């Protein structure tokens with residue numbers, strides 16, 4: 001049975017009963033669970049004795065014109081999936097419980113949050129770090145699992161945990177994809193049939209760039225142009241960014257060197273914004 005904890009008080013009472021020596025694993029989500037999320041639950045299960053997930057559609061990480069109100073919330077189906085996966089507990093707080101009136105403290109990472117999604121979604125990562133630190137303080141997990149699907153989010157959270165001495169180990173789970181390469185996302189349900197058919201081009205663009213790199217092209221501008229040219233095969237796709245970045249700091253690089261690189265893409269299909277990424281290995 002997955003125990004559903006609907007407020008901070010019940011979570012704290014549950015957490016207080018976790019015995020010393022029991023390793024607690026945590027998977028934060030916004031719900032509308034798919035196989036990508038479930039792979040993180042399985043990873044947490046391997047790494048811990050007890051697994052807790054959270055579902056919280058965090059208003060703080062949505063911009064004013066983003067999809068907060070229409071974000072899918074199939075809570076009963078989500079609970080069934082957590083049950084089936086043997087997740088021990090679900091933290092399912094309300095917005096009012098998480099952000100009491102007058103809350104005026106934010107957590108901001110100021111470097112890794114800057115480029116890529118940070119540049120086009122102002123305040124997004126501040127919303128993420130604020131809620132994730134709150135969740136860490138409430139759940140007090142030994143280990144927390146995040147998806148490589150949101151590579152920049154992983155990097156920002158790892159930096160926050162290091163900089164603020166948060167006593168939690170962060171694990172990254174690999175990207176789970178559909179058979180045609182599209183990365184699973186709760187937002188894929190927004191796609192029209194035509195847009196869904198075009199969406200695998202994001203992954204194809206990453207693969208094309210990885211191939212060009214393997215064939216000897218190391219110039220990041222040229223690599224990004226190759227990625228954009230693949231996206232341009234469909235007029236339904238409006239690229240937002242296509243970038244080749246340092247894999248850890250996410251800083252700009254002119255050429256891909258010994259450290260390898262993060263290939264990162266964001267694009268709109270209709271009103272739906274999708275992201276994807278691929279890490280290309282260091283030379284040699």
Ligand code: AMP
Nearest residue numbers: 029030031036146147149150175176184
């Ligand atoms: P979200 O519910 O979108 O906030 O995602 C919750 C967690 O699931 C985050 O750590 C995401 O990176 C991760 N996640 C989302 N999609 C995937 C995927 N396709 N593969 C692996 N992890 C994913």
